[in-house]
Amino acid sequence: MSERTPMIEMCNVSKHFGSVIALSDISMKVCSGEVMCLLGDNGAGKSTLIKTLSGVHSPSHGEMYLDGKPVNFKSPAYALDAGIATVFQDLAMIPLMSITRNFFMGREPTVGWGPLKRIDWKYADRIAKQEMAKIGIDVRDPSQPVGTLSGGERQCVAIARAVYFGAKVLILDEPTSALGVKQASVVLRYIAKARADGLAVIFITHNVHHAFPVADAFTLLSRGGSLGTFRKAEITREEVLNMMAGGAELESLDAELSEFQRSDQQQKQATGDGGQPLSRASNA
Amino acid sequence: MKSNESNQSAAAVSEPQDERLQKVSFWKKALNRPELGALAGTVLVLAFFIVVSSGTGMFSPSGIVNFLEVSAQLGIIATAAALLMIGGEFDLSIGSMIGLAGILIAIPAVEYGWPLWAAIILAFSCAALVGWINGNLVNKTGLPSFIVTLGFLFILRGLAIGISRLLTGRTQVGGVQDHIPGDWFAALFSGEVGTGLFAWMASQGWIATNFADNPMVTGIPVSIVWWLGLTAVATWILLCTPYGNWIFASGGDKNAARNSGVPVHRVKISLFMFTAFSATVFACIQVMDTGSADTIRGMLKELEAIIAVVIGGALLTGGYGSAIGAALGALIFGMVQMGIFYTGVNTDWFQVFLGVMLLVAVLFNNYMRKKAMEAK
Numbered sequence: 001m002s003e004r005t006p007m008i009e010m011c012n013v014s015k016h017f018g019s020v021i022a023l024s025d026i027s028m029k030v031c032s033g034e035v036m037c038l039l040g041d042n043g044a045g046k047s048t049l050i051k052t053l054s055g056v057h058s059p060s061h062g063e064m065y066l067d068g069k070p071v072n073f074k075s076p077a078y079a080l081d082a083g084i085a086t087v088f089q090d091l092a093m094i095p096l097m098s099i100t101r102n103f104f105m106g107r108e109p110t111v112g113w114g115p116l117k118r119i120d121w122k123y124a125d126r127i128a129k130q131e132m133a134k135i136g137i138d139v140r141d142p143s144q145p146v147g148t149l150s151g152g153e154r155q156c157v158a159i160a161r162a163v164y165f166g167a168k169v170l171i172l173d174e175p176t177s178a179l180g181v182k183q184a185s186v187v188l189r190y191i192a193k194a195r196a197d198g199l200a201v202i203f204i205t206h207n208v209h210h211a212f213p214v215a216d217a218f219t220l221l222s223r224g225g226s227l228g229t230f231r232k233a234e235i236t237r238e239e240v241l242n243m244m245a246g247g248a249e250l251e252s253l254d255a256e257l258s259e260f261q262r263s264d265q266q267q268k269q270a271t272g273d274g275g276q277p278l279s280r281a282s283n284a
Numbered sequence: 285m286k287s288n289e290s291n292q293s294a295a296a297v298s299e300p301q302d303e304r305l306q307k308v309s310f311w312k313k314a315l316n317r318p319e320l321g322a323l324a325g326t327v328l329v330l331a332f333f334i335v336v337s338s339g340t341g342m343f344s345p346s347g348i349v350n351f352l353e354v355s356a357q358l359g360i361i362a363t364a365a366a367l368l369m370i371g372g373e374f375d376l377s378i379g380s381m382i383g384l385a386g387i388l389i390a391i392p393a394v395e396y397g398w399p400l401w402a403a404i405i406l407a408f409s410c411a412a413l414v415g416w417i418n419g420n421l422v423n424k425t426g427l428p429s430f431i432v433t434l435g436f437l438f439i440l441r442g443l444a445i446g447i448s449r450l451l452t453g454r455t456q457v458g459g460v461q462d463h464i465p466g467d468w469f470a471a472l473f474s475g476e477v478g479t480g481l482f483a484w485m486a487s488q489g490w491i492a493t494n495f496a497d498n499p500m501v502t503g504i505p506v507s508i509v510w511w512l513g514l515t516a517v518a519t520w521i522l523l524c525t526p527y528g529n530w531i532f533a534s535g536g537d538k539n540a541a542r543n544s545g546v547p548v549h550r551v552k553i554s555l556f557m558f559t560a561f562s563a564t565v566f567a568c569i570q571v572m573d574t575g576s577a578d579t580i581r582g583m584l585k586e587l588e589a590i591i592a593v594v595i596g597g598a599l600l601t602g603g604y605g606s607a608i609g610a611a612l613g614a615l616i617f618g619m620v621q622m623g624i625f626y627t628g629v630n631t632d633w634f635q636v637f638l639g640v641m642l643l644v645a646v647l648f649n650n651y652m653r654k655k656a657m658e659a660k
Contacts, residue, residue, distance in 0.1 A: 092544050
């Protein structure tokens, strides 16, 4: 594993926004055919890391290498050209534009030449419908505005788009947050398929049931810094869960919850019936 | 993998007709087009004036050419303003650019003996520069284009007056018409198209002629040709080209567009350059037509252009609209302006009508957009 050239590598990357240090000294590498899961609290720097990888931000310090070659993306267009496709948390969708227009935004297939070069709408509509069908969403009409879709369907458009255009690296920022069970499993299967196809996959999720089955390695971020990368063999599901949520907090939450339950029961016994649910909650 | 394939085959089976897709009538589809309101408005205004101004000559060939010319001049700048508004920005400096471009054409040609084509090229170069500066300022500072171009509204008007007074001592420059004959470039902005056709139609007795057997309408003014041409090109760009998709995307959501690889900054700069270009086309036609330039030309044209674009169904916030809608908006504008004149109503009322039109159009567009966002 270690002698292979990583598909994407970050060396001591930092990102500052004015006086705020959003990322400090992050090093990470993902080989082709590998899935890296980023873990960490809100504000740990996961999204900033992903935005740096996909060209939205350029790093303040440090280098990035794609397939062994140093890269410096001036905008997401360069990252896309280099084969890095990203599903952003806000999905980068435009509600008033059609599904097809969104799907091919910035990457429009054309026919003809010179001043007559035009978007190949027939082809674009067909591909959009077909790629959406693959993810399990049967698009009624690819020319309908994205704004008419549900949140989950929109997320599927964004994922289908990234999978379609991601040639080397696929980055997903909480891709399963708005999805139903069926679509979430389709997305996980997509990730597995992308890995089998030799892509490097980086993704963020807060769901351990989504993270553990597909990830090969976990990188834990905290307050802008990296707490290390763990191979799957070195770690258990419970440890991942602990790292995701901060285990100590979960334990104290458990204790608090059982405390609520106990006081509820005591109250029930004292009054004979449960009373109003709302007032119970406020009493507790 | 396996279920992927089964998904695919499932999709293939349901391909012929989706049961959730009810037959959408042509009308329902048309309701989702941004220019629908403008089309309805055009029909309404047309019907109104056909009834009210019957027998006044508004709809005689020369009357039609009259109001089309008014529409065309506005339509030229409205087309560019529409693309810019769909791209999410305003240009309030259009009107001042018209004044400045006129001066830049007339002074070198009349006072310094430049050939007219060279003066026109100078005006277009300056317009390109102004558009480029506007676009870059908006991109780099992140300020609303409303403020940036409001600044240029005054800067350009002031420059026009200042330069003109400095070089000629006046704010009006006449005598351009003497330089037009024989100038190949000026011919693009002056005169009429299809004069031979109209003469032939007159000889066949198809159109009215005057006492000397010349047709009442000798040709289509070049402004109308520019208007139709620019509208066609803009519509082609919006509906059929990647660049058109980038305009919608840039106006719909700047960040989403950039994150998807759209060169938002380049799109916006080019759109600002296009509005300045259209203002210069307007100025050229006006200067050739009147034979003079005046520093106060084009005042309030930027607002008239915005009115035409909004009546045409574009969203003020960007990301939605059409060039055909803007053309219809300009057509309504021209019909009302000339129609009020023909019907003998005091022309003071024109502005009242215009304001009411604008409000009705915005309310209607708002309503239609909400309808469009509901699941069909």
